[in-house]
Amino acid sequence: MREGLADDAPLLARLRTGEPRAFEELVTMYQHRVFGVALRMLGNRAEAEEIAQETFLRAHRAVGAFRGEARLGTWLYAIASRLCLNRLASGSRRHERSDDTALLQAPAGGPDAVGALERGELEAALHQAVAALPEERRIVVVLRDFEGLSYEEIGEVLGVPLNTVRSRLHRARLDLKAKLERWLP
């Protein structure tokens, strides 16, 4: 993870000088990942865009105080995760979780390819299963299995020990396995 810090250094330096083009590059580079975290956590596109936008605006304001000890992506994931968890905990959500099963699109083919109908059903089941996860487990699954972060990065994003990351991830996967039993061999 640390080796990526050097890659971020030039962009970070330009961001610190307030260069508008640098911020645009940052948003362009990380927009899909930040939006993806918010979408999978909140289950609503409008609310996900709102959170993703707020993530970048907060980064814009705080980049001067960012010490550069983590990768820019990790930092953005941390901001987005915190905003999502705060939104879910606040109980004042303006948008309910959408029933749009396309939010979690299963692959069209693969070693265990299923028919289109079954794929649709699988997407719906996956959507409901993820939504039913406790939030602290859901964020770990999202960061690990949807976004591909390492345990260490997840610990850094969430500010929790590695054992906590492992434990939450394992419990979340077991919950999902139980809910997706129908599509499992």
Place this chain on the structure above:
Amino acid sequence: MAAVTCPETRELFSARADDALAADERARLDAHLATCPECAAEWQRFERTVGILRAVAPARAPDGFVDRVLAARPRPWYRRLARSVFVPWPVKLPLEAAAIVLVAGLALVIVQRSPELQQAARAPAPPAGVTAPPPPGESARPSSEAPVWSELESTLRDAPPAGKVESARPEPTAAGDAARSAEAPRIAAESRAKSADGPEVGRRTETDHGRDGAGAAARLARPSAPAPAPEESGAAPGQSGSPPLRGRLTVGNRAAAERAVGELVIRAGGLVVDRVEEPEALVLGLVVPADRWDEVRRGLAALGALRLEGERGRTAGTLVMTLRLER
């Protein structure tokens, strides 16, 4: 290598799926799965679950997301300042016009709701007796002298604004006429003083009589050098209390004589301030600088048979005269 139990084995599934086990841990786990069909089946389902999760298509931010973020980003202070100073004209002009209209409207509302401000905005009322205009109908009286004088008086006077006319004007008696006549020279002098400050008299005479009023009024307003104070000279009409000078001019062609009189008076720096047609005569109201009176008198005498009443020796100030043109 110590054997692991089924619960211990299943606790390692996540780490196994993420390939995060140490070599020896993985070897023990694989050995257990090879000998335990239940754990092996459970592992297959677990691995399949993780496979489904990882196969989910990555999310994509909606179109235009970057632009919306950039638009929502707060601008640096120097850009905000520059934008506030250099707002494009198509935006700035309507804003400024709207601001002017708003301020004007507010001022109007404030004035309308403040009687004190309305009173302050009005012109101060002239003293009683001077401000009163002639009662209705008086100016239409077919007299040869009083109406002319009345019109002259009202012409030279700075009339009060509408609605501020004094109602205590005395009836037009002979004594009253005499009193007004006595006051007329002073009014004329006041009008000269006012005309020195502004074009009020000149504008009015020009409007009323359609002659070279502006220039004549300006010349009339110019004090006769050296102009002593009217009270000191004792000669200017309206100051001395003497009635206006009256004259009769018998001519062959009244129209031609009228034009000649007008040119003569204006040339002398005076003004024809009134004109009343009577069956037998044409009555003109003249105002002439006193120091040019001799010149005017000679000119009038050249036009026809001139008879003067009430002529006095005046060398300064303004002379007011009613001239009857008769055949």
